[in-house]
Amino acid sequence: MTASLSARHLPPTPFLAVDAAIVERNLTGMADSAAARGLSLRPHAKTHKVVELAQRQIGLGAVGLTVATLGEAEVFAVSGVKDIFIAYPLWADEGKGARLRALTENITLTVGIDTEEGARQLAATTAGAPVGVLVEVDSGHHRSGIAPADAGVLARAAADAGLDVRGVFTFPGHGYGPGNRGSAAEDEAQALAVAVESLAAAGLAAAVVSGGSTPTAAAADASVLTEVRPGVYLFNDAQQLEMGTCGWDDIALWAVATAVSRSGQHVILDSGSKTLGADRLAWATGGGRLPDHPDARITALSEHHATVEFPAGAALPGLGELVRVVPNHVCAAVNLADELVVMVDGAVADTWRVAARGRNS
Numbered sequence: 001m002t003a004s005l006s007a008r009h010l011p012p013t014p015f016l017a018v019d020a021a022i023v024e025r026n027l028t029g030m031a032d033s034a035a036a037r038g039l040s041l042r043p044h045a046k047t048h049k050v051v052e053l054a055q056r057q058i059g060l061g062a063v064g065l066t067v068a069t070l071g072e073a074e075v076f077a078v079s080g081v082k083d084i085f086i087a088y089p090l091w092a093d094e095g096k097g098a099r100l101r102a103l104t105e106n107i108t109l110t111v112g113i114d115t116e117e118g119a120r121q122l123a124a125t126t127a128g129a130p131v132g133v134l135v136e137v138d139s140g141h142h143r144s145g146i147a148p149a150d151a152g153v154l155a156r157a158a159a160d161a162g163l164d165v166r167g168v169f170t171f172p173g174h175g176y177g178p179g180n181r182g183s184a185a186e187d188e189a190q191a192l193a194v195a196v197e198s199l200a201a202a203g204l205a206a207a208v209v210s211g212g213s214t215p216t217a218a219a220a221d222a223s224v225l226t227e228v229r230p231g232v233y234l235f236n237d238a239q240q241l242e243m244g245t246c247g248w249d250d251i252a253l254w255a256v257a258t259a260v261s262r263s264g265q266h267v268i269l270d271s272g273s274k275t276l277g278a279d280r281l282a283w284a285t286g287g288g289r290l291p292d293h294p295d296a297r298i299t300a301l302s303e304h305h306a307t308v309e310f311p312a313g314a315a316l317p318g319l320g321e322l323v324r325v326v327p328n329h330v331c332a333a334v335n336l337a338d339e340l341v342v343m344v345d346g347a348v349a350d351t352w353r354v355a356a357r358g359r360n361s
Ligand SMILES: Cc1ncc(COP(=O)(O)O)c(C=O)c1O
Pocket: 044, 066, 087, 170, 171, 212, 213, 214, 215, 229, 230, 231, 232, 233
């Protein structure tokens, strides 16, 4: 690939490039895998934030999209997506309540809840509009979400406040770690099963039982879940590679950087944290990975510098040479870019606007 990266016809570095064929393969693979197990697929669009990709996901059979924010929901609703789940316990003040009500005029809208106060607030500011809710339960990630056995009490309070309780969801984010995927998927199924029972005890049916995440999607228990919400899978990233969720050939997005300085076995690339994002989980081997130099490590990232150490004796990129860099966490990198450069057979074919970029509120 390095050989085919010539500066001609390319935008100035650093920029984010996407291999269209690999994206398509990843999209199709997840769609087929979910369908084969009878699971609905509701991809998390915060990963790509691109309208063309959302439309392709829906075209391949996704039942709708997951988003993290109201702003993201608005972007995708305008683009024609008809069913959106805001998988976040948002606080619906008057302003957000009005925007949620407006969304329900055009789409089927579902919002996460995990407190009675949040549910009552949502009911009050969206009164009269068909806002559905899923109760979020904690399956081991210990972020938002209540204890699964308490889901029924919250669901009952939400229903009594006038909300349409559609089911339960969880995010098994503790699956992010080498060797954690299988046990996190088991935790996910167990937590959701308890939550479904808890709703039943409160006299409420859970039509939607939604789990998620790219690392756990392949192990999602279809005897409990009705739906999965992976996001990263269409691009993959260095985290997925280092966890073993994907191989090098499954990575569809990378930054294209220029080698701007070198000394000994140490090279500086112009893709710093303002290009790659700064995420670095404790077990990550560095600040990203270089597909054409798999033994090199990004030992430090500052805003505009990636410091890369090459093993003794390894051939280094020359000054001015273009180098591909896979970000640790692709969602963070995409959120920093105005557009993605689409490559077909190693040549620039198109650009996709990161339309929902920065829509954090
Ligand atoms: C609530 C929720 N659902 C689904 C996902 C998608 O999981 P992944 O990023 O592993 O693809 C995320 C990611 O952060 C999430 O927070």
